[in-house]
Amino acid sequence: MAEVRRVIVGVDGSDSSRYALEWSAQEARFLGMGLHIVAAVEVPDVDGPFAELLRSRGAATDSPRVKDAEALLAYARDWILRLYPELDVATRLVSRPAADALLEVADEPGSALVVVGSRGRGSLAAAFGGSVSVELAARSPLPVVVLPNKHEAVRGARGRIVVGVDGSDKGRRAAEFAFAQAAERGAELVAVCAWQPITAFAMTMGPVPAEIFDDDAVAGSARETLSNGIVDLRERYPQVAVDARVVRAHPVVALLEAATPADLVVVGSRGRGGFAGLLLGSVSQSVLHGAHGPVAVVH
Incomplete structure (x- = not known):
């Protein structure tokens, strides 16, 4: 079977990531591609004799952060399939910083485009476009589309x-x-x-x-x-x-x-x-x- 090409989108529960999710689903459907929804849980960067234990707990499947991310992915997938039931939708939870998580998925075969919101829940207003979106746009081997907090063209509208x-x-x-x-x-x-x-x-x-x-x-x-x-x-x-x-x-x-x-x-x-x-x-x-x-x- 031919490999499914996918649009990759990062979600974190913010308004801009919601717009990014909807925009990316619309693009994937329009271009005849699948959608890969990615959430990231950053493992704590700690040193000392208990560092390995703390890192493993940070990525543990029963940690609150992991449970929240898994719930977010399930909600995002269900929502998109309600809008576009014919769309091929995959999800991934990656235990890495947000930009690194999306770059990891972008390096996989079949990845075509990366979509991200301009400001996630932890980005600073002083950073142009949000620190994650700027880092991702600078490092990604694929074209990166960045969505603002409020976007007028999410459903149905097709601009120039x-x-x-x-x-x-x-x-x-x-x-x-x-x-x-x-x-x-x-x-x-x-x-x-x-x-x-x-x-x-x-x-x-x-x-x-x-x-x-x-x-x-x-x-x-x-x-x-x-x-x-x-x-x-x-x-x-x-x-x-x-x-x-x-x-x-x-x-x-x-x-x-x-x-x-x-x-x-x-x-x-x-x-x-x-x-x-x-x-x-x-x-x-x-x-x-x-x-x-x-x-x-x-x-």
Whole structure:
């Protein structure tokens, strides 16, 4: 028998994980895939002569945390099967930190996509997109879709696909994922390439070419980047209606203004710039933080 491909979703009882669960079930049904619901129980990280005993108790099947997680998984599976009785639904309880648990399942054959809420019960408001979702988006070998606390497109609504194009390798893979999603959904694709006047920045760098001060030249370069970034994808997916936009704005502003809460925004995990110390690129982190709808981060 052919292996069932699955959408993986993490649940923890929070509002955003509930939206993530419903969105992922809808996607799995629409794409003809199965659904794998994952809950995590973190084993205490302790040292000392009784460390092994304490760790084993933390993962014991009769511990309150494990019982709560098992009850949550059973409830989530039952709820999804009430909504989509034809869906192939599996569950898994993993005794690891939340991000590691989802990464463990994502490495298994047949895994296609990972979905998570932007803020779980233990995430800090100061973290962009929640610490788990950022870590997962930075480390996952699969595309990761992050859902906000409140999402307008969970049942029935199918929005457009909005993707940022910047000429980078990861931006290229993001565009490939976006075109494939648009083709599967029968959705319009909005491809956005943003540019900004860089006169002030250039003046701090010493002598620079005169054309760097020419907004028309910078805009023309952005148009060329956008055209080159999607030309072969348009040929591969002729059925996808494409709205190609060159926007004078910061990339985060351009993407968020192009999207409604019903749209899926797709970004590469890193663009051409950014700081190596960040788990994700600054644009992808900021889009995760500011979006009102689902965001897919692609490596």
